[in-house]
Amino acid sequence: MASAVTITAPSVKHILLDSLVVMKIVKHVDSELQAGISEVSGDACAGVLTGLVFLEDSRLEITNCFPTVRNEPVLDDDANAAQVYEEQKQQEMLDMLRKFRTMNIDYEIVGFYQSHQFGAGFTHDLVESMFDYQAMGPENVVLIYDPIKTRQGQLSLRAWRLSTSALDLASKNDWSPELVKAAGLTYENMFEELPIIIKSSYLNNVLMSELALAKSYSPEKFSTRNFDLGSKKSLEKSVRAMMGNVDELNKSIQSLTKYTMDKQRHDNMVFSMTQKRQQENEARIARGDPPVPLDDIRKLKAPQLQTRNGLLDELLASFDTNALADFSKTVTGENITKLFIAESVADEKVMGTKDRTLSSVSTR
Amino acid sequence: MAGPEDDEKRVVRAQKDKKFDELKGIIKQNRDAKSNKDLNKLLAGFDSLTKSYEKSKAVFQRQNVSTPRFYIRSLVEIEDYVNKMWEDKEAKSSLSKNNAKALPALRQKLKKYVKEQSLADLVTDYRANPDEDGYETPDDEDDDDLEIVPEAKTEKSPGKPADKVLDSDSNSDSEDEDSSNWSSEPDTSGSDSDEDSVTKMEQLRRYFLKKEFREDSKDGKKEGKHGRQEDRKRVIRVKEVAEDDDDNDWTPVNREKSLVHFDPKEEVTHDVMIKKLNEVMSGRGKRTTDRNQHVANLQKLLEVSEQKELGLGISVKITFCIISALFELNSKISDFMDYETFMNTLQTVNQLLDVLISSENVKLSVTYAEEDENLKDDTQDYRVQGSILIAVQRLDAELAKILQNADCHSNDYIEKLKAEKDMCGLIEKAEKYVELRNQSGIFDKHEVCKVYMMRIGHIYYKYKDQCDIEGDVGQVMDYLCKKIYALDDEKRLRQRAMLCHVYWLAVHDQWHRARDLLLMSHMQAIVDHSDIDTQILYNRTICQLGLCAFRHGFIKEAHQGLSEIQNTQRAKELLAQAVGTRQHEKTPEQEKIDRSRQVPYHMHINVELMECVYLICSMLLEIPHMASCEFEMRRRMLSRSFHYQLKQSEKASLTGPPENTREHVVAASKAMLNGDWKKCQDYIVNEKMNQKVWNLFHNAEPVKEMVIRRIQEESLRTYLLTYSTVYSTVSLKKLASLFELTKKDVHSIISKMIIQEELSATLDEPTDCLIMHRVEPSRLQMLALNLSDKLQTLSENNEQILEPRTGRGGYQGPGSWFPGRNERQGDNKKGSGGYQGERRGGSGQDGKRGNWGSQGNQQRRHPQKTRAF
Secondary structure (H helix, E strand, C coil): CCCCCCCCCCCCCEEEEEHHHHHHHHHHHHHHHHHCHHHHHCCCCEEEEEEEEECCCCEEEEEEEEECCCCCCCCCCCHHHHHHHHHHHHHHHHHHHHHHHHCCCCCCEEEEEEECHHHCCCCHHHHHHHHHHHHHCCCCEEEEECHHHHHCCCCCEEEEEECHHHHHHHHHCCCCHHHHHHHCCCHHHHEEEECEEEECCHHHHHHHHHHHHCHHHHHHHCCHHHHCCCCHHHHHHHHHHHHHHHHHHHHHHHHHHHHHHHHHHHHHHHHHHHHHHHHHHHHHHHHCCCCCCCHHHHCCCCCCCCCCCCCHHHHHHHHHHHHHHHHHHHHHHHHHHHHHHHHHHCCCCCCCHHHHHHHHHCCC | CCHHHHHHHHHHHHHHHHHHHHHHHHHHHHHHHHHCCCHHHHHHHHHHHHHHHHHHHHHHHHCCCCCCHHHHHHHHHHHHHHHHHHHCHHHHHCCCHHHHHHHHHHHHHHHHHHHHCCCHHHHHHHHHCCCCHHHHCHHHCCHHHHHHHHHHHHHCCCCCHHHHHCCHHHHHHHHHHHHHHHCCCCCCCCCCCCHHHHHHHHHHHHHHHHHHHHCCCCHHHHCCCCCHHHHHHHHHHHHHHHCCCCCCCCCCCCCCCCCCCCCCCCCCCHHHHHHHHHHHHHCCCCCCCCHHHHHHHHHHHHHHHHHCCCCHHHHHHHHHHHHHHHHCCCCCCCCCCCHHHHHHHHHHHHHHHHHHHHCCCEEEECCCCHHHCECCCCCCCEEEECCHHHHHHHHHHHHHHHHHHCCCCCHHHHHHHHHHHHHHHHHHHHHHHHHHHHHHCCCCHHHHHHHHHHHHHHHCCCCHHHCCCCCCHHHHHHHHHHHHHHHCCCHHHHHHHHHHHHHHHHHCCCHHHHHHHHHHHCHHHHHHHCCHHHHHHHHHHHHHHHHHHHHCCCHHHHHHHHHHHHCCCCHHHHCCCCCCCCCCCCCHHHHHHHHHHCCCHHHCCCHHHHHHHHHHHHHHHHHHHHHHCCCCCCCCCCCHHHHHHHHHHHHCCCCCCCCCHHHHHHHHHHHHHCCCHHHHHHHHCCHHHHHHCHHHCCCHHHHHHHHHHHHHHHHHHHHHHHHCCCCCEEEHHHHHHHHCCCHHHHHHHHHHHHHCCCCCEEEECCCCEEEECCCCCCHHHHHHHHHHHHHHHHHHHHHHHHCCCHHHCCCCHHHHHHHHHHHHHHHHHHCCCCCHHHHHHHCCCCCCCCCCCCHHHHHHHHHHHHHHC
């Protein structure tokens, strides 16, 4: 696949997201999360986004989506069955698209969505599918939905795509340190985030304003629920995940260190050998003998980085850690703010300083 | 015949027989070829015959067998045949072309071979004295018979089936023939038809009889080059002279000429005796000398000397020679002595010792030179060179070897172990002798020390009532050790005595004395540099000390003592109770040495018991520790093997009821971790464990009580540590009833925990409650701490990438900083962890706070031992 792909820079600058899509994604993911299916299958909820590209506004409109079938656990280790299943899945997707078409819905695939806790689920597989989609259409994106944050009351949907340099490397499927360095790729510029604008229909907006005006709902807005910290479990989880990632990073850093050392030694050796050979060749030419080719030196095996995907894993781990750290930061920031608000709002007599520390520490 | 002789024979036969069979097979083929006049085949047969003979020569040489007669015979036969053919023109002409070619070739080869191998004498010998005609024309004879005959000559194998079908008629009949055969020999002095002597040889002789019975004339055979028969006869003669028919243990079977024969006319004087003795002794150690015969000769001399009343000097000298000869029965030092031989030697040494003790005028000492010896002059003291003490020592070593090589689970071992008692008696006697004669200056100081050491070596591992010494064993031990401390100027024996003393004290529950003695000796520091035997003894002592500490309820100390050995996973090896299986790279010699170091079974320390005690100690220490740092990801382990066991049981998909002691302890640990002390106790103290562990202690009941008590205490601690977050207050009364402890105990335990900052709480006296302070970090905080730890290493690793070249050794930045950080952490923890001092000691840092011994040194010893042992 690699060489056939021509990489064209995407022209899209921002994304217009239909509220229908948001609802559908939330519904899909949350229902699955509720049922605990994703825990069982160990697979993220995913679906396909359809829409159209507005080139003049350099914007991508995502107008609809549908979930893809979840991988069924392959009971018997039959490679054939897996293949059949894959075909079925493909078929179903095409079927769905056809139905969209007959129903006069946008049927152009513009990307896919996945749900990941804390918005940090960047794996090797995800990069591969992103590459596939982006090779299909340069404007394609992935929407990462964070169900946890949504549960805490904030909708979290982010749109990502692989940067061109990352795309380039992915097409070569070579993430060796040299190439990564040459491409100037870091975890920060590996993915590009696109701003999302959620567009609701007018009717919707009217309804919302109606609801906001309606008296019966107003007390809800200021209920104490908003002061609920309720983030302990998720913070713990994110810290745990971060630790896993850091471990990973540690490992790959160690292998990278080793690699750099080996590489240096190797380079030195090759250099000295080449020099020696060149001197020898000069002497030979002076004598009139044919020079000895340098092939054997070039053939010397260069050291290999002892990780599976070169630096890709490292980049992904960094990116994930970043996402997790972002999450933790925002959550803790909010929590602190809430605490302060609570302190000021509450009666001074009841809420002493001591109790504040207490509540921050032991909210079991 | 004596036992060892038989054994030797059997071994010999296997190799020799094979070779013989090979040769005989070829000879038979040759014979067939001859009868078929197939000269070509004969030539080939001859070639293969000489070749295989060449190959087997080495074997024969090793077995002291000269060229077998049948081989010579076959050579002669071939030669004769070839010559006959050569002469016989008519026959020659009638040969086929091939055969005609082969004939001169064979003739040439034969001549050359005989010349080259310098077999000419043998051949002429044989020709002068050929076997009967039957051999010459083998076609007439049964082939089987032919094969038996040569075998008989060279081997005298007693086990042939044919000799069982003999009747007594032929027996007596051929006896006469025997004597007539031998009568031609020049120095025959007695008739061997003496019934007594014959019976001894019956078995052997029958064999010849049978053969003689079958064949007509056997003169030639009887005079076979080995002349074993003659030897036998001489032996018999010797016996007649000595009038000693009973002692046939040492019947020498050898072709060596008997040396012990006094001319009856000559009077046996001291000088003659000494001369004879020297003559006999000159054969000592030579390859040709049969060792058994050597011993017999000496015994003969002793008898003669006693008969002639030549005085004690001579008899002591000869007895001493006998003792050394007995020791030399085995040529290899690694081989162990035969048990009977050992008992024999023991008796002899004992007798000699009796003589030495009873008669003051005999002095046996290594300090005398050979010229100084006074063996005959009874007006002065008899002076004999030699050392009885060394003999005793050697005997002791032999006993150890015998026990090492016996199957320790058989009755045989118990039988042999009985000799140990005799040995103790002997050593005691030797000690008495030493003390009796120490003034006369005949002993080397070193020797004397060795005697004391031997005594200690037989006492130190036994419990009081096991050793049969009158009076207080402790005093005896004390006395012996002090003797050595005073006398020995080399350090080794002193060290060993000290260790034995510590061991003894540990066995006898004198924990404080044992510990103090060990600490005073500084053995931990120097044991690295001592020999391996001492290291083994040290290991044994440490283990025993650990067990002692456990019996006294010093769990920490016990754990410390035992962990040194138990944590290595090769406890048995370190205690020299088994040879390691893992070291494949060991050479056979090394393995042999290792084997020779093994401790005899009766001195073993029960490794299973040790492991169990170790695990119980680990449990009592580790479980509260685990509870206190539940959230720390990087747990600091006190006992690696204990954690390993725990993890193993966690891994198991199905945990059944515990079966072995290890599983019991693991199950108990789990119960304790849950705060269920009753269950824990049930796992540790029950029927099964009684049988396997507790009954092995001589004071089982107090130990059990101690363990249960400790379990209660530690369970309480674990409970408090684990569930402190759940409680805001706990009533002491409740705790006391929960763990069946008195309120006072609970109070003291909790106070201790509070002082050691393991538990953040206060005791409220008026309400009798424990009020918990909520200061433990939450799980999230724990995790965050861990994360920051990880990030720190990450950043360090990152720095390494920046300067990879210096990262290997020269990079001083983080490298030197790192241990500093560790140190800091350790210091921070100092107050909180009750066992930190121990842990740090155990991890190889300077164990200033080690309780009895600088752990650092002990730890460092292991790698060295891995090499050495």
